[in-house]
Amino acid sequence: MMTLTRKILPTRSSAYRALLIAAPIIACLGSAPALAQNTPQDGVHPDRVDWGVLMDLSGPTSASQSIWVAGLQDRIRMVNEAGGVHGRRINILAEDNRFNAATDRIAFEKLVSQTPVIAISGMGTSASQVALSPTIRAGKVPIVGTYTSTKALSEPVSPMVYNGFCGYKEMAQAGVGHYVDRLGLKAPKVATVAIESAGGKEYHDFIAEAVAKRGGTAHHITMKVTAVDVTPQALELMALKPDFITIYGVPNTAILTMKALQQYGVKIPAFGITYLGAPQIFTAMGPEAGANYTFASCFTPGGSDTLPGNVEMMTFAEKVGRTAIREDINYVAGWVAGQMISEALQRAGREATRAKLVESLSKGFTIDTKGLSAPIVYTPQNNTGPVLFRMFGYDHATRKFTAFGEYADSARYVQ
């Protein structure tokens, strides 16, 4: 570094020089902790193993994505407190992509070669998933537990990618199936309220497909992410009179839609995507509007049942002071992803490398979340992960989520 600096140093103008004088100072500071250990290629050290997370921690979607990261880190903390995996502590390197494809590429490269990790979780920005998918598929670092899944990354199935979140396609099928049966509809008329984004259109297409199979029609209504008032959308919904509504977007999308419908005295049932499952969303809607709202989820929100997985998570979250967010669905999803990480490392064996990890995962594996999620099964032919869903509502009186039926119920809707 010093040689390098000295080479550049005298050639440029004075300002450059000033800048470059600072560089070696910083470099020296930086190298002090660095000299202490030698970083091996795959992120596996004698006492710890490095695992990367690529998520939006300060951008527009950080409100949900950072909670997912918190859940993941808490689960890993629990694992580490119990002695880690194969005697190694799991060290999570969480990189912030600021919901920006360029930052994502930089961070991805960093996790692959600069501070090498054995595998990566998260990848919450779909645009950069698409951009990076050729690199990931041709590369050596597997993506275990994605936060969102795009076709480009997950189709065709690759031993490098393991979905970790509820898929939109199955979500649409399960949600539509559930509501059509519950309301006893013949030719359902459905409206998708979605933010104007790429994902919104994609989700609407899934809904339309599922509705068409049952002989119904689907309408797409869009909304700005930053909407303050949704009168136009509410009026459109009232004119349309759908049998039920499905909502895609940010918490605000669901809250404003439900509140506006309540204002007009309209009681149309609605279900949101999994990401729209947080107690704050229901409290913001209020008991009246919230009564018509549910969300489809392949994860069981904290506190909604007393199965061991749920209890374990709630207890640990309480212990580490995460009571404010432990009921958020993103926290549960992160927690489950954390479990995926520890079990994947378990499989990779004592002498884990990236190649060994990929090899062991590619044979297929199952995650037993002890009731905290729908069954998670990966086979060499299918890495979709959780595909079954339940609808969850919220009881404002007890401040608890309530589930409709069992995960297995949705098996008949999902193809």
Place this chain on the structure above:
Amino acid sequence: MSDLATPKPAAAPALPRAWPRRFILWGLALAALAYLPVLLTERMIFGIYLSNMTLLNLGLSQVNLMLIAMLGALSLNYLTGCAGLISIGHAAFYATGAMSAAVIGTQLGLPFPLVLIGSALAGAVMGVVAGLPSLRVQGLYFVLSTMAVHYLVAYVFLEYQFRVFDVVGVPFGTPSLFGFELSTPMRWYFFLLALVALVYAGLSNSLRSREGRALLAMRDHERAATSLGVDVRILRIKAFGLTSAIAAVAGTLYAHYLSNATSESFGITFAIQFIAMIIIGGMGSLKGSLIGAALWLLLPSIITGFAAGFGGGSGIVGSMLGEHRAQFVQLIFGLLVVALLIYAPGGLVSIGPKVRALLGRWRKG
């Protein structure tokens, strides 16, 4: 450290004549620039493995994106710093470049050199259109008109993306320049380095020629420039066309580098970052644009690296770094910009001479 802090100490008497020394230094600089991508890829030097923080938490993609940003910063500084036209529309020109590349390259499948030429032309046309309000309004009003242009272009991009392409964005293939495929970051690096050098040389040449000088004159005293026969209205439009052509090319490269672009890639914050770069580096200084772009693209990562290094600590600072490292980086960065604006209004290029004077005094005394 001390011998590093004083750039050319006793070397001067050893090489009395000025030009060979300069020649050697240029050679060394080129060698260093040529070696940099190898260093950042191999992450070792002379067989010694270098830790991530020794390399300042930097990677080659970052350097490449910095080089692309340099094109944007250079062109904006030429427009704003040299011609005196403030524009918040730079993201729109990037988007124009990306869009025309999508039409020419992705849709029509024409070769990459044609894509570059086409997007430069589209950018120039867009720049002329965006510059037209400058015939009517000036100052703040003009700033806002460029902002309006930004929203119009962003909307067109959004519609284009949704109507023509898949929902996840506009795809861009691997560019190939006469058989030289830009398939690895290393190849990109050398291509971009050459391009930045070319654009830099071109712009600084133009500033030392008849019309370029007239731009500076127009910025300093419009009426006096007019009285010398300068048609400032045409000159402004020309400057707009030229700089947006460069920005559009940068946009094309940006989109190709990421291989996928969405309308969200070119938001208003994207445009604002270029303004920040030129203010940090130094308004009206092409060199400053390079420094500003380098700082803007590299510093967050460096701060992040250090924040991660100290993140294990306890107490308020430790927990802040652990929980909110991303926000902490933004905070530091914002404060840095504020401090620079207040204490170094001429940008970093202006503190260079001051630092040198200080060092000189320190060496003597």
Place this chain on the structure above:
Amino acid sequence: MERAVDDILLSIEGLEIRFGGLVALQSVSFTARRGDITAVIGPNGAGKTTLFNCVTGMYTPSAGSIAFAGKELTGLKPFEIARLGIARTFQNLALFEGLSVLENLMMGAYGRGRSGLLEGMVRSRRAVREEQQARARALDMLALLGISELADKRPGELPYGAQKRVEFGRVLMQDARLILLDEPMAGMNAAEKDELVALIRRIRSTLGVSFLLVEHDMPVVMGVSDHIVVLDFGRKIAEGVPEAVRRNEAVIAAYLGADAPEEALHGMPGATV
């Protein structure tokens, strides 16, 4: 006074300009002959600088005509007028702070070049040639003005007198046929004034340039001018050779009130600003 028609370089006829309700110039007519040094004088607010701005196209007159060498100027843009061969200095210096003294002068040669931004970028043959010519001429001009050593300085680093010279040099670089000087003597000491007067005379005789100047320094005006036009409250109140103007009752009245003695005009303070 009779004047031959082909001798007339600048002819102003019934010039009038209004700003809102304010009449800044009212039916002003006069002519300036080729090769003459014509002075426009008058108390503050008389409309002298406004007149300059009309001639150079910065203001559009409400009525009247301005003809330069037989060509109508009204309606032309300032840069077009400049390209016809009218150069000007400004009342408050108008140098380009971001350019060096040499580059300021080189800007004066702008009108003679043709190369554009793109040619400059690639350093086309024409751009390089124009560049070299402009540089050579600017260096000559600096030598002529006796400020060669200032070539690389920024205007802001120079004393006022030197800045005035730079501006004067830039105007000379334009190869104009008519040069408008707006208070060229303001802020100069006696020696500098003498020098400038000598320079103006020399330029006139060697290059055949005509001058139109606004000046407050009466001794200078009386000494250097061939012809004087007096404005007051936007009207022309007198015109003629210096001697005639000096004796004109209306002029004396305008400057000092009706009863002022004639001698007052001799010792009129240089800067009444």
Place this chain on the structure above:
Amino acid sequence: MLGQVLFSGLALGSIYGLVALGFVVILKATDVFNFAQGMFVVCGAYLAVTALSLLGLPFPLAILFIILGAALMGMGVHAALIRPLSGRPILSIIMVTIALSIVMRAGIEILYGPAGRTLSTPLPSGGFLFAGLRISQLHLTAAAVSWLCMLAFGLFFRFTSVGLLMRAAADSHEAATIAGVKVDAMNRLAWAIGFTLAAIGGLFLGQLQIVSTELETIGLLALPAVVIGGMQSIPGAILGGLLVGVIEQLASTYISPKSADVMIYALLLVILLVRPWGLLGQKAINRV
């Protein structure tokens, strides 16, 4: 349907107008085009969260807390950033307000976390039917309070001695200084008022929406509002705000939600080209 859309547009527009009014006060006094106005709105919303949810203050006290807090912050911003930069080129000043919004966003996310919060106040939130229109009480309250604030500010500006001094200082700094007006104090006051008006806007926006830093985008709609109405004009800001609100709702209803921004900025562009001084502004464009 049109009536319903117009009502919500006007109600929203009233809030935008209030925020835009704060913007103009700052612009008139200190010539600063404040890109941080959107973050001021966010600050107002978080002040409300602090007062109501964290401190649990009773509603009237909470309002006082918000107003005082916002005024103090406005003065702080002026003292720390704006005064040291007075006389600098407009781009530097624009940039410092942008940097300020970056710092404020980061600070808020560190203090309150990135997740949004819901704001519940005792303000009425139901609805009723009036002449065939369904009127949301919250919208109505927001509009009414905005108009009250604007009226109060108008009266203050026109009829009180401090308001007179502020106008004098805004018209000509030099003349006001000579006349013995403490221009600096007036500027500080202008920033305090500008921040407070934005904060009140934030209180309502936070309630209509969810309190998060994303409210900034909505607050920044004050920019086009101000230009459309007339940059130096106080009634212009209010008119501009109303227009932006109505256009937004009309475009969302009859074209598509994503066209709303384009429509607003297209109008802005037309105004700039045809009548750059805005609908109610005065033709003094070279002053800028």
